Amino acid sequence: MRSTLEMPTRSGPASPVSTPGPVRPAPVRRRRRLHRLVPYGYLSPTALLIIVLMVIPIVMVIGYSFADNVIVEPNPVFAGLANYVKVLTDPNFLAALRHTVAFIMISTAAHLFLGLTFARMLNSPLLGGLAKAIFRLVYILPWLFTIAVVAVIWRLLLDPYGVVNYVLQTIGILQHGVDWLADPSLALWAVTFVNIWSGYPFFMISLLAGLQGISPELYEAAAVDGAGGVSQFFHVTIPQLKPILLSMTVLDLIWTSQQFALIWMTTGGGPLNVTEMLSTYTYKQAFSSYEFATASASAVIVLGLSLILALCYVRSQREVTR
Template structure:
């Protein structure tokens, strides 16, 4: 009996062993290297010196770090808020009772930004937000602006320019998830509320919204994690400039590691970012557990 149990366990372990090996190779081992590097001073690149937790202390004394942290929080909060709102609006519109072919067509069109790589999205929005780009042409021709704005080269507007691009890229996922949640709401519940005299606005806030709050929480948590670690979009559009106005933690880590060759300092920032993302991940797991309950 014991031999059969041991054999069964050995078979189960053999199935998960390849996946565990890949996980260790691609995740745990690199994480170990980052933690190790964060404990060394790489100012003399050829001869790193053990410095303990000094890099973790120096991070808080660095003025650019606080600018990058502020930009990261602002970029994350505004992006996620606008992604959820935009996704909600499009989900409501595409959930209406219209011709099935027309609805399928518009769903495909709306999903287009989500299918593009960050490099393509960044390149598109660099052109759209240029002084003579489509955004400025529309704003000037509609009388909102007298002349075009250099969105990505003006420190007052650059962060909002990359937020706009990030929202355009990210809202289709939120829309898809919210739309799927809307379609799980029993139709007879909404019809009963309509018969009772509830307006469309009341039906949304009192029936639809409570029904999809689990999905909303999950989508929000995922978007927070994805947006917080954004790198490629901002690197392509602004490189963190002008004057650090779009510098976020991920681009600052890249700058310190691969331009200044200060791998210890960059690794310390990476560990702080990991802690932040783990906090978000805890909320995500709790949201999943609540949904299952």
């Protein structure tokens, strides 16, 4: 807006003169700009860490996957898709892929089943307060141990002279001790069992929280309509737990696909590569065979598979929030 003032002149009557409106001083404008930059200042340390610790390494590994003689030579040779062809045609990689898929699927299914079973038991009104507290403590114990401790415990338990063989021999199931982690026909099943044992408590706690959030009125209404326990489970419990079940399933697929420490500290991918996973295969390529270009190509493939699972998780979350 412009204001006019009547300015007298010598030659005649006053004439209107326009003057500019109020102008904000420069310090005020500067403070407002700085105020807008404050959120970015708070985010900058985290953004810097993500760039340095995630973005740059990922870009470097992707670049290594298209080169040859990386790290060893100062000027790597561009190899195109040769490393990817080498990896995808490697029988060991294909075997690791099969083992990983079996390991993931069995572990996730067992986590869901055991987690839901124990959660329903802990949510049952038949158990008193003290009994629930004791069972919760017992069932959550595997989740309290680190992977290193879990690996050491089960290596001792599954030893030919360990507790598991002793119990099975005592009750007459086995005639002699079995080396569960060294037998090619049993090692993958043994490692999968250990992973199931160490991972089901997280499902149990999450599903128990979901069960406690279901309104009792839904079960009362279903009972009035003549629904029994099985019908209530499939028509009330499962639909109410569907968002949690979907989210936990996709997350467990991602976490289990990245399992490395448990495999490495129990079997190391052996015996005869029967427990070789994509994670251990990539590690061996890099630090046992020193094939960093091949390891980079394998890592990029694993990254792509993980991104697919991550996109599935994001999509599931969007469906839940709708």
